[in-house]
Amino acid sequence: MPAFRLHYFDSRGRAEIARLMFNAAGQEFDDVRYSKEEWPAFKPKTPLGQLPVLEVDGKLYAESGAIFNYLARELDILEPFPLLRANRKTVESNSRLAAYLKTRK
Template sequence: MPTYRLHYFDARGRGEVARLMFNAAGQKFDDVRYTKDTWPDFKPKTPFGQLPVLEVDGKLFGQSGAIFNYLARELGFYGNGNLEALQVDVVIGLVNDLIPLMLKVFFQEQDETKKKELLEKLLTEDAKKFFNYFEKVLKENGSSGYFVGKGLTMADIVVYDIVDTLITNKATIVDPFPVLKANRQKVESNPGIAAYLKSRK
C-alpha cells in the first residue's frame, strides 16, 4: 500500500471527504494542515497553486474530484463493477450541482441582504429539492440504507459531508427526511468514521 499524505487547510472544506474515506478504510495517512501563515510556503510546491493535494509516495496530485475518485477506487468505496461505479457518479453529480449554490451563499455574494435571501432559499427550497433527490436514490437502492449496493461508498461519504455543512447552518434541516437521516447514521456507524468524528475539529 502506498504512503499517503493529505495536504489541506486546517478546516474541513474540500479535504474532508478524503479524511473520511481514509478513516472509514482504516488507512493510515498524514493529515497535513496549513494555516494562513504556513500555506504561502507550500503553495509554490503544489501542482496548481491550490489545495487539497494528495501526496502518494512523494508525488503530489491536485484536483479534489480526481483525488476522491482515486481514493474511492484504492480504498474500496467505488462500488462493485462499472454499473455501481456509475451509480456512485450519479450521486456525486447531484452533489456537484448543489455545491455552486452553496458557494454563492458562503463565499461569492457580498451584499448582506442578498446573502441572507440566498441562504434562506438554500436552507429551504434548494435543500428540499436535493434532499428529495437523495432520498429517491436511497429508496430505489432497496433496504440496505446505502446509496449504492449493500455497503459504504464514496456516494454516502460525499453526501454526508455536504449535508454536514448545511446542518451547521440549520440543525434540523434533515429531520423531514428520515431515509437520508438514517443513511447519515449508517455512515456514522462505520468504526473508523465514528472514532474520527469523536475527535475532529
Template sequence: MVVYRLHYFDFAGRAEIARLLFHGAEREFDDVRYTEKEWAEFKPKTPFGVLPVLEIDGKMFGESHAIYNYLAKQFGFYGNNNLEQLEIDVVMSLMKEMEPFILEAFFETPDEKKKEELITRGFKENIPAYLRKNEKIMQDSGYFVGDKLSLADIAVYDLTNFFMRRDPNLMTPYPKLSASRKLIETYPGIAAYIKSRQK
C-alpha cells in the same frame, strides 16, 4: 506500503471527503494542515497552487474530485461494477452542480446583505431541490449503491454537514438521507474520527 499525505487547511472544506475515505478504510495517512502563513510557503510546491493536494509516495496530485475518485477506487468505495460506478457518478455530479451556488453564496460575495439573500434563497430553493433528488435515488438500505458504503454516501454526508451548520433540522423531511447519515456516523473508523473531531 504506500505512503499518503493529504495537504489542506485546518478545517473540513474540500479535504473532508478524502479524510472520511481514509478513516472509513482505516488507512494511515499524514493529515497535513496549514496555517495561512505555512500555506504561502508551501503553495509554490503544489501542482496548481490550490489545495487539497494528495501526495502519494512523494508525488503530488491536485483537484479534489480526482482525489476523491482515486481514494474511493483504492479503498473499495467506488462500487463493484460499471453500473454501480455510474450510480455513484450521478450522485457526485449532483454535488458538483451545487458548487456554483455554494461558492457564490458562502464564499465569494463580499456584500453581507447580498450574501444573506443568496443563502436564504438557497435554503428555500437550491438545497431542497438537491436533497429531494438524492432522497429519490437513495435506497431503503441507507446506501446509494448496493448494501455497502460508497463515495456517494460520504460525499452527501459531508455536504449536508455543511448545510446543517446553519439549519440543524434541515434533514427532517428526508428520512432515507437521515438514515444514511446514521449509518455513516456508526461506521468503523469514521465513527472514531467524528468523535475525535468533536473534541
C-alpha cells in the same frame, strides 16, 4: 499500499471527504494542515497552486474530485463508502468513521 499525505488548510473544506474516506477505510495517512502563515511557502510546490493536494509516495496530485475518485478506487470503498448513501445511520455503523467524527476538528 502507498504512503499517503493529505495537504490542506486547518479546516474541513475541500479535504474533508478525503479524510472521511481514509478513516472509513481504516487507512493511515498524514493529515498535513497549513496555517495562513505557512501556506505561501508551500503554494509554489503544489501542482496547481491550490489545496487539497494528495501526496502518494512523494508525488503530488491536485483537484479534490480527482483525489476522491482515486481514493474510492485505491481504498476499495467505491461501493460501501457511506457518504455516497448520505445516510447518518450508515455512517455511524462504520465504527472507524464514527470514532473519527467524534474527534475531528
